Amino acid sequence: MADNTPRTTTPRGRIGGPALWAPDGRKLAEFYAAAVGAEVGQGYADESGVEVAFPVPVGDTTYFFCTAKTFRAPDWPAEELPFHLDLSFDDPAAAEAYLLELGATKPDFQPGGEHWTVLLDPAGQPFCISRSAG
Structure with a gap:
């Protein structure tokens, strides 16, 4: 039997965090965790018991990196991107060098001018780095 009681409040959800895919979710989680000074949390297993999703909590948001x-x-x-990450740093030049050491690569095409730099993470997905606001 349907409940026809008028709703007095509208349920409000929160986005827990984005998920990014890669050939190796753990490797990508470790890259981004190192980039932002975070730790990779306990992985989540698939129906076979193999860990395939790896959380990286950053502040109030948890990012998931999935195999x-x-x-x-x-x-x-x-190809247009449906989604990408933007990371900000106090010293973008030093951050770029560090991220390249971690396994990022820098494509020739740089549409951000002086505003941002595009890098590719170890899975080949573009992300941007820029100077922190303030």
């Missing part, structure tokens, strides 16, 4: 066997990095800039 996807059929992952294909976007052909950026030829």
Whole structure:
């Protein structure tokens, strides 16, 4: 039997955090955790018991990095991106050098001018770095 009672409040959810896919979710989680000074949390297992999703809590947001066997990095800039991460640093030049040491690469195409730099994470996904506001 349906409940026809008028709703007095509208349920409000919160976005817990984005999820990014890669051929190796743990490796990508470790890269971003190192980039922002965080730790990789306990992985989540699939139905076979294999860990495939790895949380990285940063402040009030948890980012999830998931293993996807059929992952294909976007052909950026030829393909539009449905999503990417922006990271800010007090010293973007030092951050760029550090991220490159961690396994990022720098594509030739740099549309941000003086505002941001595009890097590719170890899975080949573009992300941007810029100077922290303030």
